Amino acid sequence: MTALFEPYTLRDVTIPNRVWMPPMCQYSAAPEGPETGVPTDWHFAHYAARATGGTGLIIVEATAVSPEGRISPYDVGIWNDTQVEAFRRITRFLVSQGTVPAIQLAHAGRKASTDRPWKGGAPVGPDAHGWESVAPSPIAFDDRHPVPAELTVDQIKDVVGQFAAAARRALAAGFEIAEIHGAHGYLINEFLSPHSNHRTDAYGGSYENRTRFALEVVDAVREVWPQDKPLFFRVSATEWLDEGGWTADDTVRFAADLRAHGVDLLDVSTGGNASGVRIPTGPGYQVPFAARVKQETTLPVAAVGLITDVEQAEKILANGEADAVLLGRELLRNPSWARQAARELGGEVRVPDQYHRSV
Numbered sequence: 001m002t003a004l005f006e007p008y009t010l011r012d013v014t015i016p017n018r019v020w021m022p023p024m025c026q027y028s029a030a031p032e033g034p035e036t037g038v039p040t041d042w043h044f045a046h047y048a049a050r051a052t053g054g055t056g057l058i059i060v061e062a063t064a065v066s067p068e069g070r071i072s073p074y075d076v077g078i079w080n081d082t083q084v085e086a087f088r089r090i091t092r093f094l095v096s097q098g099t100v101p102a103i104q105l106a107h108a109g110r111k112a113s114t115d116r117p118w119k120g121g122a123p124v125g126p127d128a129h130g131w132e133s134v135a136p137s138p139i140a141f142d143d144r145h146p147v148p149a150e151l152t153v154d155q156i157k158d159v160v161g162q163f164a165a166a167a168r169r170a171l172a173a174g175f176e177i178a179e180i181h182g183a184h185g186y187l188i189n190e191f192l193s194p195h196s197n198h199r200t201d202a203y204g205g206s207y208e209n210r211t212r213f214a215l216e217v218v219d220a221v222r223e224v225w226p227q228d229k230p231l232f233f234r235v236s237a238t239e240w241l242d243e244g245g246w247t248a249d250d251t252v253r254f255a256a257d258l259r260a261h262g263v264d265l266l267d268v269s270t271g272g273n274a275s276g277v278r279i280p281t282g283p284g285y286q287v288p289f290a291a292r293v294k295q296e297t298t299l300p301v302a303a304v305g306l307i308t309d310v311e312q313a314e315k316i317l318a319n320g321e322a323d324a325v326l327l328g329r330e331l332l333r334n335p336s337w338a339r340q341a342a343r344e345l346g347g348e349v350r351v352p353d354q355y356h357r358s359v
Contacts, residue, residue: 003317004310005347008056008324010264010300012228013176015100015324017056017349018317019338022267022304022326023104023179023234025061027074027116031129037064037077039086047090050331051097054338054349057324058099059232059267060090062106062181065159065166069107069187072114073129078103078166084173091174098350102177103170104234105163105221109187110135110148110196136191136213137198142275156203156213159187164220171225178225179232180217180263184272188214189236192254193246193273211254215261222262232302233258234267237289240277248289252296259299266293266301267326281305284312291321302326310341 005017028042029035047058064070064077077083091101113130114123123145124130134155135148151159167178182188190196191213197204203212218233225231235254239245255266268290271279279285286305294301303322307313308330316322331337339358342349351359 002314002345002347004314004325004345005342005349010177010230013100013230015056016098017054017338017347018324019055019313019341020057020302020324020326021050021055021059021331022328023059023061023181024328024332025071025075027072029074029076031073034082036067037070037075037079038083039076039090043076044090044093048093048097049335051094051099052352052355053331053334053336054342054351055099055331056338057102057177058094059102059104059177059179059326060087060175062104062108062186063166063170065105065107065162068112068131068134069159069162071106071108071112071186072116073124074116078105078169078173079162081169084169087170087173087175095174097352100176101174102179102232103173103175104179104181105166105170106181107159107162107187109133109185109190110139110141110145111185135187135196136203137196139196139198141185153201153203160213160216160220163217164224167221167224171229177230177232178221179234179267180214180221181234182214183234183236183267183269185236185274186272188217189246189273192250193239195239195241195245195274207250207253211257214254215257218258218261218263230264231262232265232267233263234269236270236272237268237286237293238270239274240271240279241274245274248292251289252293255293255297255299259297264300265323266290266299267304268293268301268322269304283308284316287316287321294320294322304328310344313341314345
């Protein structure tokens with residue numbers, strides 16, 4: 001048995017292998033009308049292909065907990081029952097293929113209301129289905145983005161409630177794992193970082209205050225998420241700033257807090273909250289941040305970031321740098337990467353009956 005194809009159990013959920021798909025927005029939902037935020041046939045085909053390709057865990061793209069929490073007007077959401085029913089179709093198929101379905105619950109904060117990336121990704125206004133963004137402090141992400149409205153304490157409590165309500169709907173939709181999006185410069189990440197959080201109340205200033213909102217969201221979700229099902233948290237382990245930002249040291253400290261609040265795995269990424277920074281990318285460039293959390297805490301981790309090669313992925317796990325690997329762009333290029341990796345390593349992966357001739 002190779003490390004990449006060992007099953008992995010968290011609480012009462014067993015994932016058949018360590019080849020996981022991270023959340024990747026498709027920007028393919030309707031921007032308005034009764035189908036706003038509803039997964040489409042594109043989403044079904046997209047996730048189904050990776051499931052039939054042997055991927056052990058699929059984390060559905062950043063799914064907004066409210067209309068204003070979308071990154072773009074074309075994002076999926078889970079704030080109503082129509083969305084739940086559409087997601088149920090996807091989760092049923094993933095389960096039928098032996099894949100564990102997970103969902104990332106998200107609020108985009110000050111990076112909300114933008115166009116699709118292939119249209120430039122610029123902020124959009126009401127004439128293009130847009131809306132006013134919100135944040136912990138009235139600080140724009142960059143020169144292109146408008147200054148967001150500062151959330152009041154009552155509004156913060158409302159957003160916490162939206163995450164809990166979304167978790168309830170995710171359960172009804174058939175998801176086995178929920179992930180809270182605390183990375184990439186979106187709302188929770190904005191609260192965590194002193195770069196974007198300049199509040200002077202109980203939600204800003206000290207480390208304890210800046211992490212308060214994130215932990216309130218975790219507690220609210222954990223309260224409604226069944227005890228036998230895992231809860232993940234995605235973090236940007238560093239903002240790649242020389243000073244004034246969230247750091248790897250903060251991430252290690254925060255991982256211990258998350259563990260104490262019922263989080264089962266940290267999905268470790270980096271960046272996204274500070275514009276114009278230089279990020280030294282390369283194969284596996286984010287893996288050391290996951291490895292450090294794994295070495296210095298008791299919280300399991302998943303690694304992501306230009307993991308493309310089978311031998312590379314196997315080595316990350318065999319060396320104890322992470323408990324699983326998340327392949328993003330590589331799974332876009334090759335939906336059957338897991339099946340290919342199993343052939344190369346001598347591992348076992350479920351192959352649909354209809355595809356047995358390809359074995």
